[in-house]
Amino acid sequence: MISSAQMRAARALLGIDQRELAKLAGVSVPTIQRMEASGGVVRGVVGTLTKVVEALEAAGIELIGNDAPSRGHGRGVRLKALP
Numbered sequence: 001m002i003s004s005a006q007m008r009a010a011r012a013l014l015g016i017d018q019r020e021l022a023k024l025a026g027v028s029v030p031t032i033q034r035m036e037a038s039g040g041v042v043r044g045v046v047g048t049l050t051k052v053v054e055a056l057e058a059a060g061i062e063l064i065g066n067d068a069p070s071r072g073h074g075r076g077v078r079l080k081a082l083p
Contacts, residue, residue, distance in 0.1 A: 002053055002063055004036050010061045025055035 011021055018032045025032075027048055035042045035052065042049060053063065062072050070078075 001049055002042050002056075003040055004038050004042055006063055007032075007036050007042065007052070007056075010056045010063070013061065014056075014059050016059075021052070021055065024059060025051045027051055 007021075011017065016024075018036070019029050022029045022032045025048075031044075031048060032052070035044060035049075056063065062070060064070055064078060
């Protein structure tokens, strides 16, 4: 669904800290901290993950999965797969 690296990168693109993301998503700061500290794909309660993803998307973030094309326009970043 979303990786911890995507969460950190999304916050950086928006210029917000963990506290602001928690507020936008309606979750606690420790929840965001746990999500971002996990390695790889974030695991947790589906409802909580959904709130975070929806908050990021409402703020203008497009999450792009592996091998998925971008749906929108505008600037963005994508991590290249290393050989």
